[in-house]
Amino acid sequence: MATGTRPPRTARTRLAVAGARAATVGSLTAPAAGRRVREFLFPAVLFLGLSVALTGLAALIIWAVVQGGERVNLGLVTNGPSAINPEQAGYRTAILGSLWVIGGVIVLIVPLGTGAAIYLEEFADRTRWYHRLFELNIQNLAGVPSIVFGILGLAFIVRGPLQLGFVAAAGSITVALLVLPTVIIAALEAIRAVPSSVRQGAMALGATKWQTVWHQVLPAARSGILTGVILAVARAIGEAAPLLLVGAVTFTMADPSFFEGSYTTLPVQIYDWARRPQEELRTLAAAGILVMLALVLAMNSVAVWLRNRYEQKW
Amino acid sequence: MITPRRIAAASAGAGSPRRPLAASRPRYGERVIRALLALCAGLSVVVTTGIVLSLLVGTVDFFRVVPVTDFLFGTRWAPSFSDASFGVLPLVAGTANIVLWSMLVAVPVGLSSAIYLSEYAPARLRKVVKPMLEVLEGIPTVAIGLFALLFLRPLLEELLPFLPWRTPHSVGVAGVAVGLMIVPLVASVADDAMRAVPRSLREGAYALGAGKLTVSTRVVFPAAISGIVAAFVLAVSRAIGETMVVLLAAGASPNLTFLPTESVQTMTAFIGQTATGEIATGTIDYYTIFAVGALLFVLTLMMNMLAIRLVRRFREVYE
Amino acid sequence: MIAKKWWSAVGVGALALTLAACGSDDDTNGGGAGALSGTVRLDGSSTVAPIAEAAAELFMTEHSGVQVPVATSGTGGGFEKFCHGETDISNASREIKPEEAERCEQNGIAFEQITVGNDALTVVVNKDNPVDCLTVAQLHQIWAPDSTVRNWSEIEGLAVDFDEPLELYGPGTDSGTFGYFTEAINGEEGAQRTDYHNIGEDDNTGIIGVEGTRGGMFYVGYTYYAENADRVKALQIDSGSGCVAPSEQSAQDGSYTPLSRGLFIYPSSTALTRAEVRAFVEFFINHNEQITAVVGAIPLTAEQKQEMLDKVEQLAGAAG
Numbered sequence A: 001m002a003t004g005t006r007p008p009r010t011a012r013t014r015l016a017v018a019g020a021r022a023a024t025v026g027s028l029t030a031p032a033a034g035r036r037v038r039e040f041l042f043p044a045v046l047f048l049g050l051s052v053a054l055t056g057l058a059a060l061i062i063w064a065v066v067q068g069g070e071r072v073n074l075g076l077v078t079n080g081p082s083a084i085n086p087e088q089a090g091y092r093t094a095i096l097g098s099l100w101v102i103g104g105v106i107v108l109i110v111p112l113g114t115g116a117a118i119y120l121e122e123f124a125d126r127t128r129w130y131h132r133l134f135e136l137n138i139q140n141l142a143g144v145p146s147i148v149f150g151i152l153g154l155a156f157i158v159r160g161p162l163q164l165g166f167v168a169a170a171g172s173i174t175v176a177l178l179v180l181p182t183v184i185i186a187a188l189e190a191i192r193a194v195p196s197s198v199r200q201g202a203m204a205l206g207a208t209k210w211q212t213v214w215h216q217v218l219p220a221a222r223s224g225i226l227t228g229v230i231l232a233v234a235r236a237i238g239e240a241a242p243l244l245l246v247g248a249v250t251f252t253m254a255d256p257s258f259f260e261g262s263y264t265t266l267p268v269q270i271y272d273w274a275r276r277p278q279e280e281l282r283t284l285a286a287a288g289i290l291v292m293l294a295l296v297l298a299m300n301s302v303a304v305w306l307r308n309r310y311e312q313k314w
Numbered sequence B: 001m002i003t004p005r006r007i008a009a010a011s012a013g014a015g016s017p018r019r020p021l022a023a024s025r026p027r028y029g030e031r032v033i034r035a036l037l038a039l040c041a042g043l044s045v046v047v048t049t050g051i052v053l054s055l056l057v058g059t060v061d062f063f064r065v066v067p068v069t070d071f072l073f074g075t076r077w078a079p080s081f082s083d084a085s086f087g088v089l090p091l092v093a094g095t096a097n098i099v100l101w102s103m104l105v106a107v108p109v110g111l112s113s114a115i116y117l118s119e120y121a122p123a124r125l126r127k128v129v130k131p132m133l134e135v136l137e138g139i140p141t142v143a144i145g146l147f148a149l150l151f152l153r154p155l156l157e158e159l160l161p162f163l164p165w166r167t168p169h170s171v172g173v174a175g176v177a178v179g180l181m182i183v184p185l186v187a188s189v190a191d192d193a194m195r196a197v198p199r200s201l202r203e204g205a206y207a208l209g210a211g212k213l214t215v216s217t218r219v220v221f222p223a224a225i226s227g228i229v230a231a232f233v234l235a236v237s238r239a240i241g242e243t244m245v246v247l248l249a250a251g252a253s254p255n256l257t258f259l260p261t262e263s264v265q266t267m268t269a270f271i272g273q274t275a276t277g278e279i280a281t282g283t284i285d286y287y288t289i290f291a292v293g294a295l296l297f298v299l300t301l302m303m304n305m306l307a308i309r310l311v312r313r314f315r316e317v318y319e
Numbered sequence C: 001m002i003a004k005k006w007w008s009a010v011g012v013g014a015l016a017l018t019l020a021a022c023g024s025d026d027d028t029n030g031g032g033a034g035a036l037s038g039t040v041r042l043d044g045s046s047t048v049a050p051i052a053e054a055a056a057e058l059f060m061t062e063h064s065g066v067q068v069p070v071a072t073s074g075t076g077g078g079f080e081k082f083c084h085g086e087t088d089i090s091n092a093s094r095e096i097k098p099e100e101a102e103r104c105e106q107n108g109i110a111f112e113q114i115t116v117g118n119d120a121l122t123v124v125v126n127k128d129n130p131v132d133c134l135t136v137a138q139l140h141q142i143w144a145p146d147s148t149v150r151n152w153s154e155i156e157g158l159a160v161d162f163d164e165p166l167e168l169y170g171p172g173t174d175s176g177t178f179g180y181f182t183e184a185i186n187g188e189e190g191a192q193r194t195d196y197h198n199i200g201e202d203d204n205t206g207i208i209g210v211e212g213t214r215g216g217m218f219y220v221g222y223t224y225y226a227e228n229a230d231r232v233k234a235l236q237i238d239s240g241s242g243c244v245a246p247s248e249q250s251a252q253d254g255s256y257t258p259l260s261r262g263l264f265i266y267p268s269s270t271a272l273t274r275a276e277v278r279a280f281v282e283f284f285i286n287h288n289e290q291i292t293a294v295v296g297a298i299p300l301t302a303e304q305k306q307e308m309l310d311k312v313e314q315l316a317g318a319a320g
Helices: A011-029 A032-071 A074-078 A092-123 A129-143 A146-158 A168-193 A196-204 A209-238 A241-246 A266-274 A279-310 B004-012 B028-065 B068-073 B089-120 B123-138 B141-159 B171-195 B199-207 B212-223 B225-241 B244-249 B267-275 B284-315 C002-029 C049-062 C074-083 C098-106 C136-143 C176-186 C203-212 C222-227 C248-252 C275-286 C288-295 C302-319
Strands: C042-044 C089-092 C114-120 C122-125 C133-135 C167-170 C216-220 C236-238 C260-267
Touching (some): A011 B199, A011 B212, A032 B089, A032 B123, A032 B141, A074 A279, A092 A129, A092 A209, A092 A266, A092 B028, A129 A168, A129 B028, A129 B225, A129 B284, A146 A241, A146 B267, A146 B284, A168 A209, A168 A241, A168 B028, A196 A209, A209 A266, A241 A266, A241 B267, A266 A279, A266 B141, A279 B123, B028 B068, B028 B284, B089 B123, B089 B212, B089 B225, B123 B171, B141 B171, B141 B244, B171 B212, B171 B225, B171 B244, B199 B212, B212 B225, B225 B284, B244 B267, C042 C049, C042 C074, C049 C288, C074 C089, C074 C098, C114 C288, C114 C302, C122 C203, C122 C222, C136 C236, C167 C203, C176 C216, C203 C216, C203 C222, C260 C275
Parallel strands (some): C133 C236, C167 C216
Antiparallel strands (some): C089 C260
């Protein structure tokens, strides 16, 4: 055996060596009984950690059901708000407003998010200096607090160049801009995960860049992009802070439309009613939380189904 | 397009002088599409510029009246009082408290969940638990805030009566709630990082007789460290930017303290309360929104750049 | 292939939403009796909002062709939009400030202050607190900017012995309640000690705090006290002529001073030229008892009503 020759010290090798050393030392020196105890305790501790999260979730759901359960009836979602009869008030206008806002968000983020990701990953010149700036910029935007987007929306979308006024469209665009970075990052990851062999095969058969992307890469990255979109939508539905600044009204009895008319959304409505002195309105707020929980569950189920259906294994 | 004529032409030309491999006709459609896609990417730059612009004017107006040092290093935040004071440190302390308490919850719980799910959990359990964590992630922040204020706070007073509870708001309770909310984020990013560790590393260690504990802690965890640190920094970023939970559960008293039972005001809560409050626009009170917003933006920017640098530094592990 | 199906699903969804929108538009334009139609936009104070919402709803049951959305951007936020011409009526729990009035003037918006309700700013304490009445001077001593009072026993001239740490709760500094209380008790708006528990937007937490703390004290609008009279106690206030308890009566006849205040709406003269806006404002004044009863607020007196109706007529006439 040749002595003195060592494998190149890549990080991978380092880790493998460290792991091997730990494994050998562990199995040779640890007393068998102690080791078995540790092997049992460790996953127990981990499971304890996990159960904290699950208990928290359960506690929240149970609390919401106890607080707001008595108000759960069909009227909760079919009635509009009512100042005179709080026992009969419902979330119809808020649900419609939320649907409008989310609809606009989806229509905006799917093409814009996927388009940006495709450009950055497939078309852009990666050696240019501004490419890294693009990615840095998107990652920063993903972390900007939502309230700052509210300031942006008020300045440029409600007033400023777009001058839309306090309508659902303005709220929609503001929230879309807020969640767009999430979608772009998810789409980037999904597109990167597509093996280059797929692309190269298409090119070898004479497809153009765009044809490759449209017919091969995008369908392959579909599941990851969908996951990103659904995550973004789930976040968008729960947003209240930026919409407060952009004019989501708290009391409107008219069903809203997209480009005109006042609107409100579920979280904004809940936030308002939770702070009123009347007991019935606070119960109504808890019932609203149940409505939102139902929505979240529905969306997550759709997400899981979509993911399982379209998942690609390489 | 591959047509029989082209194939024939190609094979016929096999022996003749080569023609350059260019497109037989210019692809305008491709160029248009490429331009459109570039626009999509450029939108993000437009958004950032917009944010900077919308914050800049108010901030400049603010610093015309209040010296920068007073703002950054002052310890008394009382912009709407008759003896006004504009030291932002109490707000920063409020945000820091939230970050502290939320990380104390989110990091252990999130990491434990991630390690358990990726190394120990049987596939069926994983299939059930993962969606449950995703539901936790999707719960609207309004709900979490009300839960913290109306359930967690009384509960913690009952469990820990020896603490000096003085007010229904409490930064510790709000922080714990924010932490609970962030757990899925930490868990999923850490989980992705650990799953990306090649199986060969694990299997090698197992082959040498290591138990799961050793493999998880001495092989997988160090290998995934870059992703785990990225998860941590993302979580901190999220905690800094959280508005709704702190609005409802942490209070509105700018308080330079580190006691978890005190009520504090975070930067985000201040902006939320003031921008939807009853301040006359055009006054110095109004410009505080932009100054604090700008500070918030700069802080999250710094955090994100740190995260990116950390990830890049450790990323060359596998490529 | 699947991508196509997916896109078409998105397209169909968008189409469905659009059709639904067109459908709902028709509903709002259907006229009721009186053929009044249009939109009356309100924005502003969250204290006035519940009353405005009740008024809006009652008005809309009579005039189904009119929409009256009520937003709560805060008194200051409401004025900002009002002076930009973006709203028809601004709700306010304090009077308009000179800077705000100037901006409205710059943009050519004339307005009038219409009182739509009275409020008795109530000082609430714990039910076990033996103190029943405080003078304005004592309140000032407690809440002054340089105050160092930390215990109830330190209050000058207190009629009973009460040795309990003082826990102060107060509304957000950007609320009209804060502005009004500080001006009335400490002489200057915004003049108050800063070491109190600021409960921000949610007045309910102030009530919870006082309920659970023996030495607690909180000041809040009358509606919040009235809804929670079984949980906290309201102090009587003595401004020189005896202890007066906050009530509908004492707020209306002015005996509960200095903490009785008006709740206002500011319609613009341009808006009042529209029939539906004028009808709404007059409805608000004429049906005041019914409206305030819905949320437990204190209605206008008869003289106030007449005064306000005259103002509306004057403002509408001036613009028309």
